[in-house]
Amino acid sequence: MESSCINNFLTFLEQLRSHGMVVGVAEALDAFRLIDGGLLRSRSDTRFALCCLLAKSEREQEIFFQCFDEYFVPASVSREREEAELIERAEHAAARVKIMEELTFEGRPIELSDELREVYADMDEERREKLKNYLGMSTENERRSPFTYNFMRRILEQHLRMEESMYDTADDAAVGSDSGSLLYKDISKIGEDEMPRAVSLIQNLVKQLSGSISRAYRRSGRRGRLDFRATIRAGLGTGGFYRLKYRRRRRSKKKLVLLCDVSGSMLKYSEFAIRFLKSMSDVSESSRTFIFSEDLLEASPFVLSNMGSFQSYVKGSGLWGKGTDIAAAVDKLMSLRPAVLGGNAVLIIISDTKSVKLGEARAAVQRAARAAGRTIWLNPIPERKWLKMSSVTQFHDLCDMLDCSTIHELSRACAKSLTV
Amino acid sequence: MDITTDSIRAMLRGENYIADDSVAVTLYAALRLSRPLLIEGAAGVGKTEIAKVLSKGLGRPLVRLQCHEGLDKNKALYEWNYQKQLLSIQAGMSCGVSGTDGLFTEDYLLERPLLKAIRSPEPVILLIDEIDKSDEEFEAFLLELLSEMQVTIPELGTIEAESVPFVVLTSNNTRPLSEALKRRCAYLYLRYPDVEKEVAIIKAKLPGVDDMMAREVANAVAYLRASDDVVKKPSIAETLDWMRALMALGSGCLDRENTVKTMGFVLKNNEDIEAIVEDEGFGKLLHQ
Numbered sequence: 225m226e227s228s229c230i231n232n233f234l235t236f237l238e239q240l241r242s243h244g245m246v247v248g249v250a251e252a253l254d255a256f257r258l259i260d261g262g263l264l265r266s267r268s269d270t271r272f273a274l275c276c277l278l279a280k281s282e283r284e285q286e287i288f289f290q291c292f293d294e295y296f297v298p299a300s301v302s303r304e305r306e307e308a309e310l311i312e313r314a315e316h317a318a319a320r321v322k323i324m325e326e327l328t329f330e331g332r333p334i335e336l337s338d339e340l341r342e343v344y345a346d347m348d349e350e351r352r353e354k355l356k357n358y359l360g361m362s363t364e365n366e367r368r369s370p371f372t373y374n375f376m377r378r379i380l381e382q383h384l385r386m387e388e389s390m391y392d393t394a395d396d397a398a399v400g401s402d403s404g405s406l407l408y409k410d411i412s413k414i415g416e417d418e419m420p421r422a423v424s425l426i427q428n429l430v431k432q433l434s435g436s437i438s439r440a441y442r443r444s445g446r447r448g449r450l451d452f453r454a455t456i457r458a459g460l461g462t463g464g465f466y467r468l469k470y471r472r473r474r475r476s477k478k479k480l481v482l483l484c485d486v487s488g489s490m491l492k493y494s495e496f497a498i499r500f501l502k503s504m505s506d507v508s509e510s511s512r513t514f515i516f517s518e519d520l521l522e523a524s525p526f527v528l529s530n531m532g533s534f535q536s537y538v539k540g541s542g543l544w545g546k547g548t549d550i551a552a553a554v555d556k557l558m559s560l561r562p563a564v565l566g567g568n569a570v571l572i573i574i575s576d577t578k579s580v581k582l583g584e585a586r587a588a589v590q591r592a593a594r595a596a597g598r599t600i601w602l603n604p605i606p607e608r609k610w611l612k613m614s615s616v617t618q619f620h621d622l623c624d625m626l627d628c629s630t631i632h633e634l635s636r637a638c639a640k641s642l643t644v
Numbered sequence: 645m646d647i648t649t650d651s652i653r654a655m656l657r658g659e660n661y662i663a664d665d666s667v668a669v670t671l672y673a674a675l676r677l678s679r680p681l682l683i684e685g686a687a688g689v690g691k692t693e694i695a696k697v698l699s700k701g702l703g704r705p706l707v708r709l710q711c712h713e714g715l716d717k718n719k720a721l722y723e724w725n726y727q728k729q730l731l732s733i734q735a736g737m738s739c740g741v742s743g744t745d746g747l748f749t750e751d752y753l754l755e756r757p758l759l760k761a762i763r764s765p766e767p768v769i770l771l772i773d774e775i776d777k778s779d780e781e782f783e784a785f786l787l788e789l790l791s792e793m794q795v796t797i798p799e800l801g802t803i804e805a806e807s808v809p810f811v812v813l814t815s816n817n818t819r820p821l822s823e824a825l826k827r828r829c830a831y832l833y834l835r836y837p838d839v840e841k842e843v844a845i846i847k848a849k850l851p852g853v854d855d856m857m858a859r860e861v862a863n864a865v866a867y868l869r870a871s872d873d874v875v876k877k878p879s880i881a882e883t884l885d886w887m888r889a890l891m892a893l894g895s896g897c898l899d900r901e902n903t904v905k906t907m908g909f910v911l912k913n914n915e916d917i918e919a920i921v922e923d924e925g926f927g928k929l930l931h932q
Contacts, residue, residue, distance in 0.1 A: 248827055254677050261676075264669075269649055272669035277677075280826040282684070282833045415820075609872065612919065 236295050240278060243287050251277050320345040326356060340380040355379065407632045411493050411604060425631060426499050479568050480511035481596070483557065485575035486538045487517035487548045493604040495534050496634055497574045512564060516553035517546040550579040554588035558595065571596035576605050577615040586618045599623035602637050647675050655701035660848040661693060662841055667832065674830040680790045680811035682826060685834035688879015691814040695771040698810065708771045709757040711778035717785055722797055723754045748799035762795055767807040776815040783825055790828045839866050842883060849884050853891065860898040861887050864929050865910065873919035878910045886910040899931045
């Protein structure tokens with residue numbers, strides 16, 4: 225084989241490796257033997273033969289085919305692609321310059337670093353439109369104008385951070401199908417090797433969610449009663465020009481009570497949900513976490529602050545691997561003194577609704593829902609299957625049931641349970 | 645037989661195994677390089693059938709090792725014939741000869757599938773079926789066989805293959821296999837056939853079947869496989885069984901009455917059957 229061909233092939237192997245495939249020397253030699261022997265007549269035969277030697281799983285096969293189709297293209301197609309790419313790049317650059325020029329305030333361009341300008345240009349149309357609207361509203365508005373620059377910068381920097389974190393977490397899953405993306409993958413199918421990435425993804429989502437939750441609270445905070453004393457005091461300073469002052473409303477934070485099913489396959493869902501809900505604990509005054517299967521146990525605070533040991537803790541607690549008895553668990557929770565549930569408590573049940581003694585379980589959940597201020601059920605079974613499951617219909621009307629089958633759904637469900 | 649991609653394609657066709665190019669080329673590459681072939685895929689997509697077809701097509705005997713939990717090398721490789729050894733010792737004692745010399749020789753060796761494949765003078769097809777059901781220890785034990793084509797028996801030493809068997813391993817993906825094992829094998833992933841391919845399979849396996857009927861059945865089976873309500877997806881063999889059952893009832897088309905009667909041939913789970921019988925989408929595929 226010519227050295228240029230060998231180099232070409234080695235570069236291809238490097239590309240496969242860069243996409244996470246493990247290609248050993250022995251496999252590479254096998255592939256060389258096949259190609260060098262001139263035993264493969266067509267491009268298609270070569271494609272399949274190399275695939276069977278180099279890709280060792282369904283996902284790796286998808287990666288292989290994508291890489292192969294991108295790498296080995298006929299010269300004419302390659303030339304066409306390059307030309308099209310050049311044209312597209314030029315058009316894109318011109319469009320970006322135009323977009324960046326839009327960023328003006330009161331007729332003058334806003335001073336931002338090149339990086340933030342790039343971020344603005346990369347934003348989708350809708351977001352850019354929102355920012356432009358804000359700038360439009362701030363024009364000739366004395367109260368807002370001094371903050372405009374800082375606000376814009378903050379928004380753009382936040383967007384940049386989000387993009388970076390999404391890029392980091394999605395990096396490994398970038399090649400391959402969308403189903404490979406952890407965000408939309410069924411939690412039960414997330415393998416042990418993907419756990420660190422899943423945890424990192426959850427942390428990133430929590431950062432974004434925490435921001436949106438606190439903003440939601442600020443927006444919903446209404447004015448309290450008139451603060452007469454503060455109004456008079458402020459008026460004295462201006463020689464009798466009164467501007468009304470109001471007392472700030474006391475914000476009472478919710479008390480979260482998590483009831484997590486840890487029997488068998490539910491363990492991973494519960495772990496992920498706890499990671500979400502605990503990380504967002506700034507919206508809650510206090511929270512208590514209980515795990516259950518046939519019995520109920522309060523999770524130790526040490527484990528909750530070291531979630532890495534959560535699975536081993538549950539497996540050692542004697543609850544794991546048993547059946548599920550929601551009735552027994554809820555009854556035990558209700559019997560605890562001092563009472564765990566109250567008007568200010570939000571009871572969050574994380575379970576797939578499968579339980580023994582469904583009738584008793586329904587009655588128990590009904591009692592608990594009456595005692596708690598609000599009851600939310602995070603169900604790992606996709607919503608489209610709920611109607612067909614008798615166990616889901618038992619509890620559906622007693623609480624707000626939310627789908628949490630993927631990390632994406634779970635983050636939405638957690639945010640919803642804490643903000644609505 | 646000179647092995648080329650075309651000859652493999654012809655062989656598969658000759659044995660009525662309907663496969664796309666990826667299967668033929670993978671078989672060719674594995675045979676050319678004498679690499680074991682690991683086939684993964686859902687149950688009933690035709691993994692085991694490939695080994696059988698190869699055996700017939702290449703005219704090589706098929707040696708099969710069915711894996712299961714607890715399978716060890718005594719059941720897979722060799723075992724000493726203890727009864728014969730005891731008799732031999734007793735016979736020796738009666739003659740005044742004692743000791744264990746000569747007890748661990750070929751005479752007392754019981755061949756199991758792996759040893760049989762290795763010692764066969766003519767090359768065989770060795771099918772190691774459902775490797776994912778065996779324990780990890782057994783998987784590790786196979787590494788020597790797969791890479792060196794030899795096995796070691798402590799009392800006899802290392803036995804090299806007299807003729808290199810072509811090894812086909814199948815897995816249903818119930819557990820991930822080790823990287824070491826995968827690295828030693830060529831890899832093939834089989835999916836359920838699409839409608840066109842399934843029609844071709846039905847027609848190949850059941851000559852004389854009506855074209856339209858075959859297509860309707862293939863469409864219905866494709867629907868069942870894609871449905872979230874069906875837990876146990878129907879295999880190709882079940883499609884053929886269903887087709888046979890419908891033909892036995894004299895159905896000229898996929899009508900509701902006979903479909904419901906014969907549903908048990910294609911779905912093996914009562915919840916699945918109940919869900920599908922009430923499914924509107926499935927109902928649209930049937931003649932009323």
